[in-house]
Amino acid sequence: IDLKNELKQLKQEFNKRKQEINKHIQEINKRKRELETKGLEPPSISVQASKQSHTDAILHAYHKTNPSAS
Incomplete structure (x- = not known):
């Protein structure tokens, strides 16, 4: 196994x-700007895919928009 080639492939995949x-x-960001120009407030849900699982992000967003549901 040529480690240099493997590293190069991994870098390419990463990029x-x-x-x-x-x-x-x-x-x-484009959609957010479109909403702002229409005078609508975009939902202030931060994208934290690296820190949260998809499900956690959805639950977080749901509770943020529906405080009585918690």
């Missing part, structure tokens, strides 16, 4: 995923 994530972040 590819980083670009995809950045594309998603740009899309989110």
Whole structure:
């Protein structure tokens, strides 16, 4: 196994995923700006995918928008 080649492949894979994530972040920011220009308040749900599981994020958002549900 050539470790240098493996490391190079991992770096390429990492950069590819980083670009995809950045594309998603740009899309989110674009939608947020669109909402703000329409005079609507975007939901203030912070994206913490790295810290929370998907389910936790959904529950957090639900409780944030429905305080009586907790």
